[in-house]
Amino acid sequence: MGISQELARTPSPVLVVGTGLLGASIGLALAQRGVDVLLSDVSPSALALAADYGAGRPVTVTDRPVLVVVAVPPELTADVVAEQLRRHPDAVVTDVASVKFQILARLEAAGADLDRYLGSHPMAGRERGGPIAARADLFQGQPWVIAEHPRMTPRALELVERVALDVGAVPVHLDPAEHDRAVALVSHVPQVVATLLAGRLLDGTPSQLALAGGGLRDTTRIAASDPGLWLQILAANAPAVGDILQALRDDLDRVLGALADVDAPGARRTLTEVFLHGNEGVRRIPGKHGTDATYTDLVVFVADRPGELARLFQEIGEIGVNIEDLRLEHSPRAQFGLAEVSVLPERAEELARALGERGWQLSR
Numbered sequence: 001m002g003i004s005q006e007l008a009r010t011p012s013p014v015l016v017v018g019t020g021l022l023g024a025s026i027g028l029a030l031a032q033r034g035v036d037v038l039l040s041d042v043s044p045s046a047l048a049l050a051a052d053y054g055a056g057r058p059v060t061v062t063d064r065p066v067l068v069v070v071a072v073p074p075e076l077t078a079d080v081v082a083e084q085l086r087r088h089p090d091a092v093v094t095d096v097a098s099v100k101f102q103i104l105a106r107l108e109a110a111g112a113d114l115d116r117y118l119g120s121h122p123m124a125g126r127e128r129g130g131p132i133a134a135r136a137d138l139f140q141g142q143p144w145v146i147a148e149h150p151r152m153t154p155r156a157l158e159l160v161e162r163v164a165l166d167v168g169a170v171p172v173h174l175d176p177a178e179h180d181r182a183v184a185l186v187s188h189v190p191q192v193v194a195t196l197l198a199g200r201l202l203d204g205t206p207s208q209l210a211l212a213g214g215g216l217r218d219t220t221r222i223a224a225s226d227p228g229l230w231l232q233i234l235a236a237n238a239p240a241v242g243d244i245l246q247a248l249r250d251d252l253d254r255v256l257g258a259l260a261d262v263d264a265p266g267a268r269r270t271l272t273e274v275f276l277h278g279n280e281g282v283r284r285i286p287g288k289h290g291t292d293a294t295y296t297d298l299v300v301f302v303a304d305r306p307g308e309l310a311r312l313f314q315e316i317g318e319i320g321v322n323i324e325d326l327r328l329e330h331s332p333r334a335q336f337g338l339a340e341v342s343v344l345p346e347r348a349e350e351l352a353r354a355l356g357e358r359g360w361q362l363s364r
């Protein structure tokens with residue numbers, strides 16, 4: 001169901017350049033909120049398909065976007081951003097590429113108008129590209145990194161934050177270099193490891209592979225990702241990814257040493273420690289409460305007024321649902337905060353409905 005126009009914080013029109021998975025998903029989510037979304041792509045079929053799915057309408061020469069969202073492959077991003085800054089001298093331009101430092105450095109070297117550029121990165125995606133894989137709810141409750149830099153204007157920050165919130169994401173503010181180090185750990189190295197692991201399956205016989213279960217599927221889903229995209233991501237973040245892979249190689253060497261003689265003194269302890277570290281690591285993933293308990297997260301908008309959060313908790317109590325976990329996100333310039341409430345999955349729908357009836361706005 002569409003969401004009414006008044007709810008959109010993002011001003012119209014917004015131009016999305018690159019209508020693949022990310023661009024079409026952003027278009028769908030914004031269009032559902034009533035934003036006038038303009039679309040552009042070098043591929044006529046990607047453009048037509050995104051428009052057919054309802055992600056927006058093809059841009060015309062007379063259109064004057066307030067904001068441009070560049071969603072093209074990483075190695076083209078700096079050039080396309082620079083071109084959009086020139087073409088639309090009054091617009092703020094953002095991009096959604098998976099790496100941030102190199103793009104900013106290239107724009108700076110090219111003398112681009114950095115006041116109106118502010119890079120970003122939604123931490124949500126899929127292993128399949130193209131508008132056919134796009135989803136309006138792709139960004140729900142996911143972090144959306146805003147890669148702040150000293151020259152950006154408050155208006156640029158405000159517009160990018162509004163888009164992130166309108167598509168249901170949670171804005172996170174990070175410096176571009178800090179962003180690249182973080183995603184090396186939580187996204188780029190996991191991709192390399194999943195890819196290497198899946199590559200090993202080439203040695204498996206059909207009867208061996210027929211036994212594949214949930215464990216293998218959980219650890220290899222992203223190995224189906226686009227090699228071209230990932231080549232560009234790794235090339236732009238090579239040192240940070242390399243550092244973590246070196247540490248991983250040391251870990252593998254320890255496991256290999258223990259496996260070479262499992263009866264040697266210390267070998268079993270080494271293997272146990274590897275597993276205990278893994279248990280500890282998985283518990284550190286926010287929203288992932290160990291391996292034996294899963295909750296459903298609801299993201300509720302909370303007005304920036306005294307007592308609002310207390311009222312939310314009280315009403316959830318009245319509805320009779322227990323809060324299992326809670327995360328708060330409040331951006332200094334926004335007039336509201338986001339409360340991410342984790343509840344038992346079987347109670348989530350009932351809670352969402354009851355909160356909606358009581359006038360709370362949920363990000364979905």
Ligand SMILES: NC(=O)c1ccc[n+]([C@@H]2O[C@H](COP(=O)([O-])OP(=O)(O)OC[C@H]3O[C@@H](n4cnc5c(N)ncnc54)[C@H](O)[C@@H]3O)[C@@H](O)[C@H]2O)c1
Binds near residue numbers: 018023042
């Ligand atoms: N795939 C993910 O999971 C994911 C997640 C977060 C961010 N990103 C980032 O989003 C960006 C887009 O990735 P995607 O997965 O949507 O890729 P995609 O291949 O699905 O879409 C990219 C689109 O850009 C178009 N394009 C290429 N060059 C262009 C140009 N010069 N002008 C206009 N359009 C052009 C292509 O025709 C294609 O339709 C990348 O920078 C990627 O790093 C991807």
Ligand SMILES: O=C(O)C(=O)C[C@]1(C(=O)O)C=C[C@@H](O)C=C1
Binds near residue numbers: 098125
């Ligand atoms: O879930 C997936 O399929 C993804 O590939 C998403 C994922 C990630 O690693 O989390 C991949 C790359 C993007 O830059 C952001 C998100």
